[in-house]
Amino acid sequence: MAVTEPAPAAISAAHSAAHEGILRRQSARESAARTYARALPIVPVRARGLTIEGADGQRYLDCLSGAGTLALGHNHPVVLEAIRKVLESGAPLHVLDLATPVKDAFTTELFRTLPRALADRARIQFCGPAGTDAVEAALKLVRTATGRDGMLAFTGAYHGMTAGALDVSGGAQDVRVARLPYPQDYRCPFGIGGADGAELAARWTESLLDDPKSGVPLPAGMILEPVQGEGGVIPAPDGWLRRMREITAARTIPLIADEVQTGVGRTGTFWAVEHSGVVPDVMVLSKAIGGSLPLAVVVYRDDLDVWPPGAHAGTFRGNQLAMAAGAATLEYVRENGLAERAGVLGTRMLTQLRSLAAEHPCIGDVRGRGLMLGVELVDPAAAAPVPGPRSVNHGPVPPAGSAGSSGSAGVSGGTSGGTSAGHPLPAGAAGAAGAARPLALDRFPRPLPPAPELAAAVQRECLHRGLIVELGGRHSSVVRLLPPLTITDEQAAAILDRLADAISAAARPHHG
Ligand code: PLP
Secondary structure, eight states, X not given: OOOOXXXXXXXXXXXXXXXXXXXXXXXXHSOTTOOHHXXXXXXXXXXXXXXXXXXXXXXXXXXSHHHHTOTTOBTOHHHHHHHHHHHHHTOOSOOTTOOOHHHHHHHHHHHHHSOHHHHTTEXXXXXXXXXXXXXXXXXXXXXXXXXXXXXXXXXXXXXXXXXXXXXXXXXXXXXXXXXXXXXXXXXXXXXXXXXXXXXXXXXHHHXXXXXXXXXXXXXXXXXXXXXXXXXTSEEOOHHHHHHHHHHHHHTTOOEEEEOTTTTTTTTSSSSGGGGTTOOOSEEEEOGGGGXXXXXXXXXXXXXXXXXXXXXXXXXXXXXXXXXHHHHHHHHHHXXXXXXXHHHHHHHHHHHHHHHHHHHOTTEEEEEEETTEEEEEEBOTTSOOOOOTTOOOOOOOOOOTTXXXXXXXXXXXXXXXXXXXXXXXXXXXXXXXXXXXXXXXXXXXXXXXXXXXXXXXXXXXXXXXXXXXXXXXXXXXXXXXXXOOTTOOHHHHHHHHHHHHHHHHHHHGGXXX
């Protein structure tokens, strides 16, 4: 008897029913704390490179990349081959922290990529498989090595979800953690952005450390992200990073660079600290180093290696498949110059995003480094408040040369290591007619209020157009792009086309 093929319509109806059923069961059974699954109701069943295919047959360009994990995209052939090789070799898959040839090869490849001055004296601690566990290990390491307790951390930071990592993240309230301003142009805590804003942030740090009555005793370490990812794609200026290095070195404070998200070529250099030439004492690495499988390590200078055996343990520290996939990924990125490619393509995409910003008043700022890009959505209808006795008026635009004085998508700051372009304040917000006394800072525009609902609408419109993007930033108002480093020029153009369409569609109701 001949087998009759089901009609395509029947196939797609069956797929669609399976897809709906899985999503329904997920929302009935999984935790209220689930995250990405809420904004992205898709059921991935196949993936390759930039593309994910859902159970409903829909295809998506994936610019979330496992929250920045997939340097080579989904299922890259070199990664699959490395995994297959281990599986077929008969090697044990679970080995605690014992030595294996796979681990040895991973460590050799990783050390090869590290800043030379660190690699020459590096030790590595394999941690539990999440980035947050490596952050915990780093905190423990420097506390043990210095015999001190406090930590310096930054506004807007994100280091993970375990207790110690949360303490050093932006939303925390641990009294042992002193919170320092992270420099940024668009929402500069000092209102001026640029090199001056970053220098003020550095001086605040110095004054806290040197003032015996600041309430901040000499800390065990400083932890920072070279580009804040979850905090809203904020690249630290290179000069500021060097200042942090000088300030910490002069006071024997170990500097911990959290490169969980910025590592493995993402920002245009293999490690983001290389842009500034800073050599940290400790680096926390995860995400892309496992080649899409879970792996997290701390690497640090050997003189810090004074913690006792078992100081940081964990059953799953020997993931052989992740080490093999990770070594293959590190080698592929290194040999194929993917960091440089990310730098060049990222700069081009940033320029295109700036043009988009010039067309859309709801884009407050565009920024990023390499293929870590962010578009901050704001409410252009809301006049920014003016402090003190001054009232909002419609006076002159800020003087030429001041930040944000250009017609649209003006440069806000502009001296950061990464790049940032923001809209000027609506004319008048910086003016001071009738003011008691103009402040020097009045010439610097205030940013417009964030627009988280609009950002969520953009994310939904992107998904309708087959584009997966993440939201981040303090107010979840930053659309984040973290595409694989392997994307082609054509794919980059497709991403930006879909994003532009999505922003137009989402912004329409807001403008009338
Ligand atoms: N550090 C940074 C900079 C991160 O971006 C993240 C996660 O996004 C973490 C640490 C925590 O990593 P994980 O989610 O694997 O625990």
